[in-house]
Amino acid sequence: MLKIGKLTDYGVVVLNELAQAGAVKLSTDDIAGLTGLALPTVRKVMKALVDSGLVMAQRGARGGYRLARAPGQIRMLDIVQAFEGPVALTECAADDHQCDITASCSLSANWGGINQLMTQVLARVTLQDIRNPERQERLVRDAVPLTTLIELVNIS
Amino acid sequence: MLKIGKLTDYGVVVLNELAQAGAVKLSTDDIAGLTGLALPTVRKVMKALVDSGLVMAQRGARGGYRLARAPGQIRMLDIVQAFEGPVALTECAADDHQCDITASCSLSANWGGINQLMTQVLARVTLQDIRNPERQERLVRDAVPLTTLIELVNIS
DNA sequence: TTAAAGCATACCAATACGGTATTGATTAAT
DNA sequence: ATTAATCAATACCGTATTGGTATGCTTTAA
Secondary structure, X not given: OOOOOHHHHXXXXXXXXXXXXXXXXXXXXXXXXXHOOOHHHHHHHXXXXXXXXXXXXXXXXXXXXXXXXXXXXXXXXXXXXXXHOOOOOOOOOOOOOOOOOOOOHHHHHHHHHHHHHHHHHHHHOEHHHHHOHHHHHHHHHOHHHHHHHHHHOOOO | OOXXXXXXXXXXXXXXXXXXXXXXOEOHHHHHHHHOOOXXXXXXXXXXXXXXXXXXXXXXXXXXXXXXOOHHHOEHHHHHHHHXXXXXXXXXXXXXXXXXXXXXXXXXXXXXXXXXXXXXXXXXXXXXXXXXXXHHHHHHHOHHHHHHHHHHOOOO
């Protein structure tokens, strides 16, 4: 299925609400109410977002969360990495490539290439893009020309 | 981690050996020996490859496996789908988008866009590309310019 | 007829993941 | 200074997925 975790998905939903709120700080309760997520789940999501530096937290009474940067400066890659760690399609592509298989690990470097492509796709789409229906339509519409462009780069 | 399953990785390794063998049929034992994979694991891998039509099987004595198409005609997307099913980063992006969350599911369509980009990246890289070190180097080297190209397409 | 091969099914263990609860630390307001 | 609101940290548990393994059956060339 090549899927990301649900928490990552939740993260995007939460960030969307925070972007909507702008300068107004949202409490855990607010976020739970707005998104429909369970409170403990929201806590877990917020921890990851704060740890990764995408969200600022203010403790104490009248505290809450707000975006650490403008939506246009928050890349999908940042979000994915906040929840899933570094993008590594295969074990081999990870930092410590420990291949059990003797022979065919010459392929590992190639996975690295695909990894980079994936990473860069995620790096070029921001939270702002995903919130804007117009930008999204462009993204889908231009998906086909993209193949032509990749062809120009002589990948295949 | 955004990773694919190990079986998918094994699949690539096996396909690489089959490409190497060319017209010569390889038995399950041969493949296990060449790749270092356990025999039952090889069986599982071969089932997926045969079911997906990427590999032809001949039963009986002197049987074995061979590629159903030329390596240049086997896309990474085909391989991934053979093991992982359709590419769907989120539940929402799947065919039956059943969102538990009430509000923010306007985002689902956007995930679809990213999905398409991912899919197309996988569709443009073939087994032949991944086997050729030279092509692979080009892929990695040109990864940076790619961002510029995507920019031209006005994604962000 | 036989032996070499692929086919199908079922099973088990480990891990990862999502979800939940509990307790502690901080801070603004009064 | 006290209080209440709010975030922080940790720990736990059930389930689902995944990887790995075993076993018996079917096909087919020699």
